Amino acid sequence: MSEVLVLVDHVDGDVRKSTLEMLTFAKRLGEPTAVFVGDAAQGEAAASTLGEYGAEKVLVASDPAYSEFLVAPQAELLANLIETRQPAGVLVPATADGREIAARAAVRTGSGIITDASDIAEGFVATQSVFAGSYTVSGRVTKGTPIVAVKPNSVSPEAAAGAGAVETVDFAPSDAAKTARVVSVEEKPQSGRPQLNEAAIVVSGGRGTAGDFAPVEALADALGAAVGASRAAVDAGWYPHANQVGQTGKTVSPQLYVAAGISGAIQHRAGMQTSKNIVAINKDDEAPIFELADYGVVGDLFQVLPQATEAVNARK
Amino acid sequence: MRIVTFVKYVPDAAGDRSFESDNTVDRSVDGLLSELDEYAVEAALKIAEDEDDAEVIAVTVGPDDAVDAVRKALQMGADSGVHVLDDALEASCALGTAKVLAAAVKKVEEEEGPVDLVITGLASTDGQMSVVPVQVAELLGRPAATQASALEVSGGTAKIRRDGDTASQHIEVTLPALVSVTDQINEPRYPSFKGIMAAKKKPLEEYELSELGVDAGEVGAAGATTEVVELTERPPRTAGEIVTDEGEGGNQLIEWLASKKLV
Ligand SMILES: Cc1cc2nc3c(=O)[nH]c(=O)nc-3n(C[C@H](O)[C@H](O)[C@@H](O)COP(=O)(O)OP(=O)(O)OC[C@H]3O[C@@H](n4cnc5c(N)ncnc54)[C@H](O)[C@@H]3O)c2cc1C
Ligand SMILES: Cc1cc2nc3c(=O)[nH]c(=O)nc-3n(C[C@H](O)[C@H](O)[C@H](O)COP(=O)(O)OP(=O)(O)OC[C@H]3O[C@@H](n4cnc5c(N)ncnc54)[C@H](O)[C@@H]3O)c2cc1C
Secondary structure: OOEEEEEEEEOOOEEEEHHHHHHHHHHHHEEEEEEEEEOHHHHHHHHHHHEEEOOOEEEEEEEOHHEEOOOHHHHHHHHHHHHHHOOEEEEEEHHHHHHHHHHHHHHHHHEEEEEEEEEEEEEHHEEEEOOOEEEEEEEEEOOOOOOOEEEEOOOOOEEEEEEEEEOOOOOOOOOOOOOOOEEEEEOOOEEEOOOOHHHOEEEEOOOHOOOHHHHHHHHHHHOOEEEEHHHHHHHOOOOOHEEEEOOOOOOOOOEEEEEEEEOOHHHOOOOOOOEEEEEEEEEOOHHHHHHHHHHHHHHHHHHHHHHHHHHHHOOO | OOOEOOOOEEEEOOOOOOEEOOOOOOOOEEEEEEEHHHHHHHHHHHHHOOOOOOEEEEEOOOOOOHHHHHHHHHHHHOOEEEEOOHHHHHHOHHHHHHHHHHHHHHHHHHHHHOOOOOEOOOEEEEEEEEHHHHHHHHHHHOOOOEEEEEEEOOOOEEEEEEEOOOOEEEEEOOOOOOEEEOOOOOOOOOOOOOHHHHHHHOOOEEOOOHHHHHOOOHHHHHOOEEEEEEEEEOOOOOOOOEEEEOOOEEEHHHHHHHOOOOO
């Protein structure tokens, strides 16, 4: 069976859910091989998890250049693997790094790339949602090796027995790739909540919170949800940009999206319109967000959210 | 200092965006400069203001109307514009577009002199792939510092901040280089009346592919590395049940969630 390369998304060796989702797609398309870039010991430790989701091989590539320089060394590695192994296709996470690694590898190998795929069928026919979710497009790479950047939360990870056999990749990135130096890294404080684009439920607040996100966070915690924000809330400095949902923030498609004090501008919709269920709380009954809400409450979020939080907690 | 900014012309997101029968984007609707490229133009103008003898050149690749994207950049303050226009460009994929943009940078260098910095937006507001900038950098063999939410250029280096989910990275590249910027970087200026009048007299070059040394077979439908298999318009989401809070709104909401097995 033909090999499908999956670029592992991990944080210090902790494999992210999006990787298991990619392995699930890869298994449907051929024989999954995980490509782990990072610390060798962490790669070996991750191999068992990767194997449980179908990875037959786990290629571990370690070189200081991968973390000391922005994406180009990893792109060189991926291009090298494509050329030497001739896989049927390559899946990468649709993150900032993932799509740039893929885009550069595509140039080097003369391949096409499809981004933000929410499904991949036989022949690497990838489905994406475009124009703020108003069209669904399926497309295919016609030259080179299919390279597809997969959107997180697109499929439920399915366990599948794979050997997870570790192989060390012997590849040294060239000096030409070592040009964008990472001079320092500032870790961000972590909220302890689920990752925005991996969460099953997202509760978001907008300008209507007037800067007070406490009721939004309380409902999110009661539901085990991630917290999102509109750009208006982010621009006002009320919530970090990493939590922004929309065209210039994250695209999410959770089981449930709750928008509180958000009007529903097209750029916000672009980031949440493909959610399975949408709930809106807004005091203006003419807010456009109600046009796409499966359930809406016209009311003051400072009344509605705390009552809802209490009701959730009472059910536990 | 010579700075090139990439400016893409896109269909207006506020209008009805759709596709033609050949599965390419319907470009007959009203279009405009991709909003995210305004941040790139602003970043270039800011750098130019601090330098003696700096020059900002706005480059677009696209159909007739795409010249409007360049005009907007000129109105904001860019010094000159380049429009790559050729029938063979229609239905280009990302890689094809990147090849043309890279060739356009080389053309500017031939005509004007070395380009120190290429500044682009984070992503176009139509294709939204966020891949063209690094592809151009790869083709030009220049360093790329992408997704900058802060940018500082001095003494032949560009320093940026790249914000991720778990950390922010500080990245340094030696010029000549390419930088892509996010909407967190600045507040783009509106063209002033003076700027709008001045733009009319600014030089605007139009090039065909042959003048850039790009083979038509490498771009457009002929050179495309991807193809659309199927296109479906998603039925618009319809409004569901809307209740007005009369003291029970929060409870009603959770009952609805429970009925959907979401709590
Ligand atoms: C809805 C839709 C889906 C598409 N899907 C795919 C796909 O899956 N695979 C594929 O290969 N192609 C695809 N295309 C075609 C491809 O998007 C465009 O042909 C191409 O120009 C590059 O992609 P982008 O617009 O997403 O650019 P991005 O990579 O998002 O652009 C980033 C930046 O590059 C600069 N830039 C990009 N294009 C231009 C330009 N023409 N002129 C000046 N500056 C520019 C701008 O500064 C922009 O901010 C799609 C197009 C559309 C409209
Ligand atoms: C290039 C570009 C990119 C953009 N990208 C994004 C993006 O990624 N994400 C994004 O979100 N936006 C984005 N925007 C901005 C977008 O156009 C809107 O301005 C923004 O989404 C508005 O945020 P909001 O809904 O929180 O604020 P508003 O539109 O001001 O809405 C606030 C809502 O809160 C309601 N409200 C007020 N008080 C209460 C209360 N006590 N209880 C209940 N409801 C209340 C009001 O009725 C109103 O409907 C972008 C814009 C541009 C030009």
